[in-house]
Amino acid sequence: MTTFLQILVNGLMLGGLFAIVSIGLTLIFGIVKVVNFAHGEFLMAGMFITWLITTRLGLHPYAAVIIVVPALFVMGALTQRLLIQPLMSARDDHVQIFATVGLSTALINLALLIFGADIANTPAHGLRAPISLGPVRVLTGQLYIFGAAIALVVALHLMMKHSQIGRAIRAVAQNRSAAELMGINVNRIYILSFGIGAACVGLAAVLIAPLYPTSSNIGTYFVLTAFVVVVLGGLGSIPGAFFGALLIGMLDALSGFYIGSDLREAVVFGVFLVILILKPSGLFGNRRALSHLS
Amino acid sequence: MLKLENIHAGYGPTTILQNVSLEVKEGEIVTIVGANGAGKTTTLRTIAGLIKPKQGSISFCGEDITRLRGDQVVDRGITLIPEGRQLFGDMTVRENLLIGAFRAAARANHERRLDEVLSIFPRVRERLDQAAASLSGGEQQMVAIARGMMAQPKILMFDEPSLGLAPIVVSQVFDIVRQIAGTGTTVLIVEQNVYTTLKVADRGYVLENGQIVLEGQSEALLNDDHIRQAYLGI
Numbered sequence: 001m002t003t004f005l006q007i008l009v010n011g012l013m014l015g016g017l018f019a020i021v022s023i024g025l026t027l028i029f030g031i032v033k034v035v036n037f038a039h040g041e042f043l044m045a046g047m048f049i050t051w052l053i054t055t056r057l058g059l060h061p062y063a064a065v066i067i068v069v070p071a072l073f074v075m076g077a078l079t080q081r082l083l084i085q086p087l088m089s090a091r092d093d094h095v096q097i098f099a100t101v102g103l104s105t106a107l108i109n110l111a112l113l114i115f116g117a118d119i120a121n122t123p124a125h126g127l128r129a130p131i132s133l134g135p136v137r138v139l140t141g142q143l144y145i146f147g148a149a150i151a152l153v154v155a156l157h158l159m160m161k162h163s164q165i166g167r168a169i170r171a172v173a174q175n176r177s178a179a180e181l182m183g184i185n186v187n188r189i190y191i192l193s194f195g196i197g198a199a200c201v202g203l204a205a206v207l208i209a210p211l212y213p214t215s216s217n218i219g220t221y222f223v224l225t226a227f228v229v230v231v232l233g234g235l236g237s238i239p240g241a242f243f244g245a246l247l248i249g250m251l252d253a254l255s256g257f258y259i260g261s262d263l264r265e266a267v268v269f270g271v272f273l274v275i276l277i278l279k280p281s282g283l284f285g286n287r288r289a290l291s292h293l294s
Numbered sequence: 295m296l297k298l299e300n301i302h303a304g305y306g307p308t309t310i311l312q313n314v315s316l317e318v319k320e321g322e323i324v325t326i327v328g329a330n331g332a333g334k335t336t337t338l339r340t341i342a343g344l345i346k347p348k349q350g351s352i353s354f355c356g357e358d359i360t361r362l363r364g365d366q367v368v369d370r371g372i373t374l375i376p377e378g379r380q381l382f383g384d385m386t387v388r389e390n391l392l393i394g395a396f397r398a399a400a401r402a403n404h405e406r407r408l409d410e411v412l413s414i415f416p417r418v419r420e421r422l423d424q425a426a427a428s429l430s431g432g433e434q435q436m437v438a439i440a441r442g443m444m445a446q447p448k449i450l451m452f453d454e455p456s457l458g459l460a461p462i463v464v465s466q467v468f469d470i471v472r473q474i475a476g477t478g479t480t481v482l483i484v485e486q487n488v489y490t491t492l493k494v495a496d497r498g499y500v501l502e503n504g505q506i507v508l509e510g511q512s513e514a515l516l517n518d519d520h521i522r523q524a525y526l527g528i
Contacts (some may be wrong), residue, residue: 164396171382171393178380181342183368183397183445 002135007257008250009136015249016146020207021222022229022241023152024200028076030236031173031193033093034084037100039226040219041107042198046072046205047214048115051122054209060125061210062144069202076198079103080191088190104219111216122209145207152200153242169193173236228272234285244283247271295320295480296341296372296449301350303340309348310336312504318449323471323481325512327488327525328501334484335377337501338453341482342374343367355448368397371448377457379438383427387418387437390426394444404444411440414473432463439470449480456487468494488525492516500525 025039036042046068053064083103087095127141160166171179172189180186212218229248233240248268255267275283296318304310310333318324326334339345341352343364351360354370362370382390391411395404412419415436421429426437435455442450452471456464468490475481485491492498492512500508500521508520515521522528 164392164401167385167389167393168396170385170389174382174384175380177344178376178382179393180344180364181368181374181376181380182393182441183365183373184393185363185365 003257006136007253009133009138011250011253012246013138013142013146013249014252015246016142016149017208017245018222018225018229018249019149019242019245020145020152020204021201022226022233022245023149023156023238024197024204025223025226026230026233026236026238026241027156027200028194028197029230030238031169031197032080032084032190034096034100034194036079036194036197037097038079038104038107039201040221040223041104041111042072042075042201042219043205043208043222044111044214044216044219045075045107046202047122047209047212047218048111048120050206050209051120051214054122054125055120061122061127062206064209065203065206068206069199072202072205073195073199077191077195079198080194084194085187085190108216108219115216117216120214122214124210127210139211141207141211145204145211148203148207149242149245152203153238156196156200156238165192228268232272232275232282234282237282237284240282240284247283295355296482297353298337298341299351299353301337301340301347301352303336303345303347303350305336305345310504311340311347314350314501314504314506316499316506316509318480318482320448320480321475321478322497323475323483323495325491325495325498326482326484326501327486327491327498329525330486332501333504334501335453336504338374338451338482338484341367341372341451368445368447369399371399371446372451373397373442373445373447373449374451375438375442375453375455377453379434381426381434381437381441383425385426386423387426387429388422390437390441391418391422391444394441395446397445400444400446407444407446411443414443414470415440432459432466435459435463435467436470439467439474443474443479447479449482450474452481452483452485454484454486456485456490464490488521489516 021043025036028034028036049068049071050061050064053059053067054061083099084096087099129140130137131140160170168184169189171182172184172186176186225248229244230241233244251268251271252264256264259267298314298316301311301314302309314337326337328334336345340347343362343366347360351358353359354372359367359370382393391408392404395401395407400407417433418436418440421433426434429437455467471481471483472494483491492515495512498512498515499506
């Protein structure tokens with residue numbers, strides 16, 4: 001019983017990790033309607049900055065949040081302004097996809113140039129120490145990630161529902177030309193939204209860096225699961241990404257223990273396929289949100 | 295107040311409007327009538343900054359607004375209530391109205407404005423917390439008008455407000471247009487419903503194939519032979 005509980009909690013913690021990586025990706029897709037294939041490299045950039053700040057300045061890794069989150073916001077905003085916005089009139093979504101794939105490749109190679117191919121270990125400052133929660137044990141850092149993922153979902157929800165800028169963002173996401181008629185500067189909302197989405201993955205980077213070794217290809221490692229999570233939850237849905245991530249985390253942990261760790265991915269993708277066959281728009285998605293993709 | 299001079303405009307390589315000039319004075323109700331495809335919607339979208347004219351100029355309160363973006367035009371005090379309502383369907387009616395007050399000049403006192411606007415639309419008040427998409431067509435048109443009013447524009451432009459509505463709702467819509475004009479807001483209205491619109495408006499322009507073919511006081515237009523034959527079927 002304790003084993004089962006422990007595995008369940010492991011799955012939850014893994015889910016929290018997937019969630020915090022995925023939220024920014026689904027946010028950008030939901031508003032700007034661009035699939036950001038450089039999302040994983042944004043994560044990688046954030047982790048390297050966290051590593052630099054922690055090792056060079058000897059600070060606690062979480063202190064890096066003050067630099068990393070604004071830095072990633074700027075990186076996202078610039079990506080939208082300088083890369084995506086000039087392509088938005090292209091009318092063909094594939095052009096934007098190629099642009100973000102290109103950005104991804106460029107960032108990976110830039111990281112190789114600056115940091116080399118070695119692995120960068122961010123000092124853990126106790127975040128890899130286990131703590132007991134009743135009968136089960138989790139890593140301190142994992143618990144913080146889980147809490148941060150919930151806090152982020154709640155914060156974004158409150159912002160979208162109750163602030164005028166949040167309403168403006170939702171208006172642009174739903175009907176771009178009607179939003180313009182309300183006096184909303186649509187391009188500015190896109191820049192802001194891309195920035196917020198990147199800032200979210202910046203927060204993820206700070207929290208993940210002390211637990212996982214940073215390297216130029218770490219983004220690819222996380223982002224494949226993030227894409228599964230985002231599609232499973234319903235493209236553009238923040239609660240969808242959160243619960244989709246928890247489901248994937250649990251499936252991963254349970255099948256890894258009870259079926260065999262080499263079959264984990266078969267189970268995860270198997271369930272993913274079944275859900276998509278039953279509900280093609282994802283768990284929390286609505287058909288209309290996808291209509292522009294057809 | 296609003297002046298279009300020799301406007302040529304269209305989509306891509308096609309030119310729809312040819313040499314359109316018109317003027318709206320403060321406090322007036324002006325209408326542009328014409329058949330489907332005559333360029334009425336294109337005229338409003340050009341004023342609203344959604345289409346950039348190929349030639350000509352648009353000025354508003356003495357300022358040249360020809361090259362402004364849509365959101366900048368709204369900031370100057372020109373609001374368009376688009377054809378087909380274009381509500382934010384997944385958002386509540388209240389949220390739709392609050393978004394209407396996004397314009398900087400309207401944001402500060404939006405609570406008071408919401409009360410004023412809702413006093414004109416008692417039915418909308420009952421639906422405030424429902425999703426906009428769940429409303430009937432007539433109710434949605436009322437929300438679209440109320441949302442436009444939330445911006446506190448100097449001039450409010452209506453694009454086919456009676457389209458697809460039951461006759462009784464159509465007459466309510468025109469009553470509201472009259473009421474809005476009564477509060478001092480200038481109105482520019484585009485319609486296929488020629489007779490009713492000319493009854494409400496002070497002046498009118500007749501648009502055919504992208505060109506203004508006739509203009510004048512509403513009564514004069516209602517008695518014009520060409521209008522009577524082509525649009526009123528008399």
